[in-house]
Every structure is written in structure tokens, then in C-alpha cells.
Amino acid sequence: MNKPKKISNRKARGVYLLLLIIAIVILTPRIYYDLQPNSQLLLSFKEIDNGISKMEMKQYLSVSKYKKKSKKYHAPPAKFDPNKYSLEEWMALGLSEKQANVVVNFAKRGIKNNEQLHQIFVIDEVLYGLIRDSTVYPEKYNRFERNYSKKKDELQVELNKATVEDLDKLPGIGTYFANKIIAYREKLGGFYDKSQLLEIQRFDEQKLNLISKNITIDYSYVKLININTCTVAELKKHPYLDWNVANSIVKMRAKFKKYTNFDQLLESELISIELFNKITPYLTIED
Numbered sequence: 001m002n003k004p005k006k007i008s009n010r011k012a013r014g015v016y017l018l019l020l021i022i023a024i025v026i027l028t029p030r031i032y033y034d035l036q037p038n039s040q041l042l043l044s045f046k047e048i049d050n051g052i053s054k055m056e057m058k059q060y061l062s063v064s065k066y067k068k069k070s071k072k073y074h075a076p077p078a079k080f081d082p083n084k085y086s087l088e089e090w091m092a093l094g095l096s097e098k099q100a101n102v103v104v105n106f107a108k109r110g111i112k113n114n115e116q117l118h119q120i121f122v123i124d125e126v127l128y129g130l131i132r133d134s135t136v137y138p139e140k141y142n143r144f145e146r147n148y149s150k151k152k153d154e155l156q157v158e159l160n161k162a163t164v165e166d167l168d169k170l171p172g173i174g175t176y177f178a179n180k181i182i183a184y185r186e187k188l189g190g191f192y193d194k195s196q197l198l199e200i201q202r203f204d205e206q207k208l209n210l211i212s213k214n215i216t217i218d219y220s221y222v223k224l225i226n227i228n229t230c231t232v233a234e235l236k237k238h239p240y241l242d243w244n245v246a247n248s249i250v251k252m253r254a255k256f257k258k259y260t261n262f263d264q265l266l267e268s269e270l271i272s273i274e275l276f277n278k279i280t281p282y283l284t285i286e287d
Contacts, residue, residue, distance in 0.1 A: 160218055
């Protein structure tokens with residue numbers, strides 16, 4: 001009867017080393033995630049398999065992020081005038097020293113109402129929501145606000161030829177958004193619909209509703225691109241078009257010899273109905 005071969009010390013060490021490596025590979029990710037500050041936000045694969053969709057995960061993470069951010073800020077202890085708040089008092093609400101300095105510098109010029117306070121870029125939605133009901137303003141600004149309210153309904157500004165000064169007169173706009181509107185107008189080649197203002201960063205429905213009755217649009221100022229003569233480079237400069245779509249439009253022109261109607265653009269797999277409706281106001285067909 002043959003005796004079983006004895007495993008050498010060298011082979012035994014090799015087996016132990018292999019088992020150790022396997023244990024490290026299995027346990028390292030678990031230890032890593034347990035040490036992360038946001039580990040409570042990570043959902044297990046079992047939870048995903050149980051029916052949590054990507055959209056639900058995104059909403060969960062978004063809410064958790066909002067809750068975390070809200071803990072950073074504090075509601076003011078009492079009613080206050082933003083024009084008189086010190087650097088230290090703004091920092092006590094949760095702003096950094098640099099952010100608090102920005103608000104104090106704005107206050108030196110005079111913050112007349114909550115609209116102007118909300119326009120200060122360092123005051124985000126979370127902090128604004130905590131302080132808006134606690135603000136009070138001097139009587140001189142209250143008188144200004146009453147007079148301004150009477151006049152603002154009479155103001156009419158045409159978006160496609162307005163200057164910074166014209167736009168600055170609109171309620172809730174200021175020079176910051178006035179410059180943003182003009183910069184985006186130049187990229188587009190002009191506005192054809194008021195809702196396009198929502199494509200500007202930080203410009204929301206609240207601002208649009210505030211100025212909607214004070215703005216008009218003259219479509220004749222919109223710069224049109226002739227799709228029978230334009231180049232790919234000219235097309236891709238437009239914010240609604242990337243290189244692939246621009247190249248597709250020029251290539252299809254060669255196929256048709258020339259465009260005779262806009263519906264021909266829909267033969268491109270890259271142009272959806274939504275994109276078609278967005279870009280056609282900026283196009284023209286000429287020989």
C-alpha cells in the first residue's frame with residue numbers, strides 16, 4: 001500500500017499565500033466602502049435586483065446630497081437686515097469667509113429686496129430658503145420697491161436687440177444675467193422663444209415668470225444659416241449642433257444636390273423631431 005505523499009513546506013506556503021490573496025481580494029472592497037464617509041449612500045446589488053431603478057437611485061442620492069448640504073447652513077436667529085450683517089454673522093449662517101466677503105461687498109452697494117439677495121451667486125437655493133422669510137429692509141428701499149413695482153409692468157424690452165443696460169432694468173435680472181443673456185444670444189444667433197432663456201445656466205422658471213410680460217422677441221433679428229451653402233465648421237458653431245450632426249447635414253446636401261425643404265433633414269438618423277424643431281428656426285434654404 002502506497003503512503004500518501006507528504007506536501008512539502010514550500011508547497012504548503014504557496015497554498016497559504018494563495019488563500020491569503022483570495023481573502024484580500026474579497027474583503028478589500030468591503031473594507032474600502034465601509035470607511036467611506038458617504039458609504040450610507042451606496043446601495044447593494046441585492047437592493048438593485050429587488051427593483052430599485054436607476055432613476056430611484058439618482059433621486060435617493062440627490063435627496064441625500066441636499067440633506068447633507070442643508071446641514072451646512074443655519075437659519076438666522078432673528079429677523080435681520082442683509083445690509084447690516086457682518087462678515088462673522090454671514091459665516092455663522094454657513095458661508096465660508098470668501099463667500100461672506102462677496103455678500104458684504106454687495107451690501108455696500110445696497111441690497112434692496114430678496115430678489116437682489118437671491119441674485120448673489122454665493123447664496124444658493126438651500127441657504128436662500130433658510131433666510132428669505134427672516135429678511136427686513138430699510139424704509140428707503142421699501143419706498144423704492146413700491147415705486148418700482150408700479151413701473152415694471154410698463155417696461156418692454158426686445159430680447160434680440162437689448163443692451164446690458166436695457167436688460168438690467170428687468171425685475172430680478174441685474175448685470176450678471178444681462179451679460180449672460182447677451183452672450184447666449186450671440187451664440188444662438190438670436191432668440192425665437194422666451195423659453196430659450198431657461199437654457200442659460202442658473203436662469204430658472206421663477207426668473208422667466210418674473211420678466212415674461214416685460215420682454216418681446218422680434219424674429220427678424222435672428223441670424224439664419226443657409227443649409228445649401230454652409231460648411232460643417234459654420235454649422236457646428238451653433239450651440240444646438242455638434243460636429244456629427246453638422247457633418248450629416250452637409251453630406252445629405254450632396255445626396256440631394258441641394259435642399260428643397262426642411263423635412264429632408266429628418267432623413268438623418270442623428271436628427272430627432274425634437275432637435276429638428278429646435279434648429280429649423282435658425283436655418284434657411286436658398287440657392
